[in-house]
Amino acid sequence: GAVVSQHPSWVICKSGTSVKIECRSLDFQATTMFWYRQFPKQSLMLMATSNEGSKATYEQGVEKDKFLINHASLTLSTLTVTSAHPEDSSFYICSARATGTGGYQPQHFGDGTRLSIL
């Protein structure tokens, strides 16, 4: 149980294009999902918290107009990197925690999306 799926796993695109990444909880509902970014040889950094039916909460230094988050259902959150540039190349990872469980319950992570901007 507690499977989180991310799609696509790899994407390469030209500078200036927008890229959408999907995060789905396959066997549970998630009111809250989280988006992280990981640069080579570094740890995961939380970018934003995605709440179903409301606006996302962004961490300091993360541009909300560049990283658009939509959490339209209890099983799907999307991250769109708008007008992507080479410095946005990174490993993007989502996680989800089951709805209704206590705050101490663990988050479950997707397998990540490796984004390369040429």
Next chain:
Amino acid sequence: DAKTTQPPSMDCAEGRAANLPCNHSTISGNEYVYWYRQIHSQGPQYIIHGLKNNETNEMASLIITEDRKSSTLILPHATLRDTAVYYCIVRVSGGGADGLTFGKGTHLIIQP
């Protein structure tokens, strides 16, 4: 969230128990200890968590000291597939925005 300290790397022979320490001396009473691991180029995988008591599941055991200032994750029979970066995270229970703060973790290398 309380800060955690882990050794940057450890080696362990295949088939032996891997014991990964974590120091969290400033942990408060309502903070849980979570362990995750990240195998290269994959998302983190939840392993185990605990508050006060020792915990065991199919993957590992978590030993928390009585004063809760440190803990040890035990992989009882390490295999090559256990090579990964292991993260110890201390987290307050309850709702609200609770994204995880990842430190640098311990890079565990299982030697054949």
